[in-house]
Amino acid sequence: MLEIKNLHAGIDGKEILKGLDLTIKAGELHAIMGRNGSGKSTLANIITGRENYEVTSGTVKFNGNNILDMSPENRALEGIFMSFQYPVVIPGVNNTYFLRAALNSKLKHNELKEVNAADFMRLIREKLKLVEMDEKYLSRAVNDGFSGGEKKKNEILQMLTLEPQLSILDETDSGLDIDALRIIAQGVNNFRNSERSFLAITHYQRLLDHMKPDFIHVLIDGKIVKSGGMSLAQELEEKGYSWLEA
Amino acid sequence: MSKNTQIIDKAIEKEYEYGFTTDIEQETIAPGLNKDVIRLISSKKDEPQWLLDWRLKAYDQWLKMDEPDWSKLNFSQIDFQSISYYAAPKPKKKLSSLDEVDPELLDTYKKLGIPLEEQKMLANVAVDAVFDSVSVTTTFKEELQKHGVIFCSFSEAVKNHPNIIKKYLGSVVPTTDNYFAALNSAVFSDGSFVYIPKNVRCPMELSTYFRINAANTGQFERTLIVAEEQSHVSYLEGCTAPMRDENQLHAAVVELVAHKDAEIKYSTVQNWYPGNPKTGKGGIYNFVTKRGTCVGDNSKISWTQVETGSALTWKYPSCILKGDNSVGEFYSVALSNNFQQADTGTKMIHIGKNTKSTIISKGISAGKGQNTYRGGVKIMKAAENARNYSQCDSILIGEECGAHTFPYIDVRNPSAQMEHEASTSRIGEDQLFYCNQRGISTEDAVSMIVNGFCKEVFNELPMEFAVEAQKLMEVSLEGSVG
Numbered sequence A: 001m002l003e004i005k006n007l008h009a010g011i012d013g014k015e016i017l018k019g020l021d022l023t024i025k026a027g028e029l030h031a032i033m034g035r036n037g038s039g040k041s042t043l044a045n046i047i048t049g050r051e052n053y054e055v056t057s058g059t060v061k062f063n064g065n066n067i068l069d070m071s072p073e074n075r076a077l078e079g080i081f082m083s084f085q086y087p088v089v090i091p092g093v094n095n096t097y098f099l100r101a102a103l104n105s106k107l108k109h110n111e112l113k114e115v116n117a118a119d120f121m122r123l124i125r126e127k128l129k130l131v132e133m134d135e136k137y138l139s140r141a142v143n144d145g146f147s148g149g150e151k152k153k154n155e156i157l158q159m160l161t162l163e164p165q166l167s168i169l170d171e172t173d174s175g176l177d178i179d180a181l182r183i184i185a186q187g188v189n190n191f192r193n194s195e196r197s198f199l200a201i202t203h204y205q206r207l208l209d210h211m212k213p214d215f216i217h218v219l220i221d222g223k224i225v226k227s228g229g230m231s232l233a234q235e236l237e238e239k240g241y242s243w244l245e246a
Numbered sequence B: 001m002s003k004n005t006q007i008i009d010k011a012i013e014k015e016y017e018y019g020f021t022t023d024i025e026q027e028t029i030a031p032g033l034n035k036d037v038i039r040l041i042s043s044k045k046d047e048p049q050w051l052l053d054w055r056l057k058a059y060d061q062w063l064k065m066d067e068p069d070w071s072k073l074n075f076s077q078i079d080f081q082s083i084s085y086y087a088a089p090k091p092k093k094k095l096s097s098l099d100e101v102d103p104e105l106l107d108t109y110k111k112l113g114i115p116l117e118e119q120k121m122l123a124n125v126a127v128d129a130v131f132d133s134v135s136v137t138t139t140f141k142e143e144l145q146k147h148g149v150i151f152c153s154f155s156e157a158v159k160n161h162p163n164i165i166k167k168y169l170g171s172v173v174p175t176t177d178n179y180f181a182a183l184n185s186a187v188f189s190d191g192s193f194v195y196i197p198k199n200v201r202c203p204m205e206l207s208t209y210f211r212i213n214a215a216n217t218g219q220f221e222r223t224l225i226v227a228e229e230q231s232h233v234s235y236l237e238g239c240t241a242p243m244r245d246e247n248q249l250h251a252a253v254v255e256l257v258a259h260k261d262a263e264i265k266y267s268t269v270q271n272w273y274p275g276n277p278k279t280g281k282g283g284i285y286n287f288v289t290k291r292g293t294c295v296g297d298n299s300k301i302s303w304t305q306v307e308t309g310s311a312l313t314w315k316y317p318s319c320i321l322k323g324d325n326s327v328g329e330f331y332s333v334a335l336s337n338n339f340q341q342a343d344t345g346t347k348m349i350h351i352g353k354n355t356k357s358t359i360i361s362k363g364i365s366a367g368k369g370q371n372t373y374r375g376g377v378k379i380m381k382a383a384e385n386a387r388n389y390s391q392c393d394s395i396l397i398g399e400e401c402g403a404h405t406f407p408y409i410d411v412r413n414p415s416a417q418m419e420h421e422a423s424t425s426r427i428g429e430d431q432l433f434y435c436n437q438r439g440i441s442t443e444d445a446v447s448m449i450v451n452g453f454c455k456e457v458f459n460e461l462p463m464e465f466a467v468e469a470q471k472l473m474e475v476s477l478e479g480s481v482g
């Protein structure tokens, strides 16, 4: 599904990713761990096509197609989703309206019929339950006045509604209390199936305990220096990162 | 170069939708302004002597006045002698019904989305169409007459209702009020007149569509609305003009009078040609004086404006709250994209007791646009327990535009309650990327954010026009993100 080869990329002329390789197959959940500043969000931004990030060499393929020349909205429409580390506030734009616009944009892209307001309300109420969110968040502006945890739940709500093929969860667990973490992990776990893939970026083992990733990768200084299974997470928890540094 | 830049480049190519000209035989008087020109205008309209005298007096006053220079607008001197002060479609004969209106003209309004044939019209909206200097036709006249409502062109009103005109003309905006009001008083050509009798709720929306067509002419219309005791009226004006390389002057005066318990709601969707988006060449200079007086107790005047067009906008719809418990409102969206400049706002003058005013101003700046809010709230000594709430929000799109806010407050009665809020925000790359990441295009994202920003004001528009305003905003914003 996602295939990254020898990726060198950065911002403002500064190289941040220095030869990164990563392959995620359909149905897999991969976790990336690494210190602050190691380039985790940069990787997410490059996969989703954020402006100003430059790829100097290497390839990123999604379902066999090179996506580096695609616009961010087309990548999204093709099925790549990112739960933002810092979800953005959009004042004045109603949360329901926003989410319906996003869904309709995707339906249109897939040449499917757009949903009307009434059908959408029915759909969204179902999804709300999955992340234990109150309906009142629907009538607020996007992320406006949401607490950190509420913003993260809202991101997962969007994921569940848009049903992407590849979901990148950038530190979705940071700033969550234990209950919220459990709800979000459950939301993600129930959403997993043999066709959907996930890339979870995190610092903490606790998220991984809930999600049971298929692979864990350690990112140090723009490169994946070690990959393994759940035992690697435990090792990191005990020993930190320094033993992996050159 | 990002893909956003490409979208923008494409959108910039998009032309002003209403920029066509109508090829029609016109009667125009030669450019220049002097007393003979004023006499000529007056005689063409068969005016009574008192009105000619009133015009000439205004002209004398105008000559002694200086052009205001306190606004933030930046433009080259207007040459008042190079403008023609009268242009009219040549009438084939006297019009008695719509069937006799030149088909070219009907076609023009159709292209503007305003069919004048009654059977095709928006249900429940009566339209007065003003083409260059004269009113072409007014629809639904008979229906209105049944309720005693008068809705006609200003010239007709001078002929048929001289006493009302004599009583109210200049009573809210005196000829000496300001430079452009004085000029308008001297040379105004036509406009709309509305009279709502006592205890009548006007059964439909009234609206006037102003169209500038002729080159080198100015448009100087006057609108007067009188609402007698316990009456109610909602009025809307729309404006468009062809694309021309030279600037054209529009200097209108609007006077509203609300008697006891009466309510006037006045909405404007202004979409004059804004000038060439790339060079800034051409476009309408829009200098307008709009004011209403709440003469009677418990009366209410509400201004709503959506200003998306014009190269320059200089406009401060105001309320004089004389009657006790009277209410003044001002809801405004002003957009300056590309080279547009807007200096707009309101004045609320509280005189009566328990008077209340609300100001909601939303300024949008994009491209190289400059947007200024200028508002004054004055609480006079006698205005016991006056209240004002003001909210001025600005949103910036891009790096080269500007927003400026000048609230003036003058409180002479200590019982006044004043509340003022202001904010400035920028549509950021992070917001646009967030939308893009959800599959929403940059253009849709911008219009979604701007519409959210304007919602409070759009909600004040009559329903038929709220959607139109929203669409207009989208078109006007195209190409605003770089």
Ligand SMILES: Nc1ncnc2c1ncn2[C@@H]1O[C@H](COP(=O)(O)OP(=O)(O)O)[C@@H](O)[C@H]1O
Residues within 6 Å of the ligand: A011, A012, A014, A016, A034, A035, A036, A037, A038, A039, A040, A041, A042, A043
């Ligand atoms: N917009 C930016 N401009 C300049 N440097 C940046 C920018 N974004 C991130 N960086 C730098 O890139 C490096 C990696 O950042 P990031 O990918 O956010 O790390 P992580 O998500 O792993 O904490 C850091 O040194 C950070 O300071």
Ligand SMILES: [Mg+2]
Residues within 6 Å of the ligand: A040, A041, A042, A085, A170, A171
């Ligand atoms: Mg990060």
